Amino acid sequence: MSTWGSREVLGPVLVVPEPVVEVQAGTSIDSGTHRHPLRLGRVRTDVTPEDVPRFGEGARPSAD
Template sequence: MLVRPDVVAEISADRAVDRGGLQCHPLRFKRLRLDVEADDVPRFGAGPAEAAG
């Protein structure tokens, strides 16, 4: 199933990894970003390695 992005959501995440190499903290939804279009956000893997904020 293909997904077409329509809205942008802001999330928080950390880089904690358990001994098995899996991320051990979930992503947390912060808010919808109605001031940003989906086309303004780089696709997964296409942007910088680390977030600016």
């Protein structure tokens, strides 16, 4: 287990992508890490995991 501010490298953990939820995130990123915690938005019962593009695929946010 790693703690906040630790330099310990953690490996990925693969999970089954169910259910689909919205998350809210700020745009502040420092060294590839969100500076503020992500917040759970809502569960999307109208969307299946197959409807969601995989990370790095699909539309990209604009750089306003």
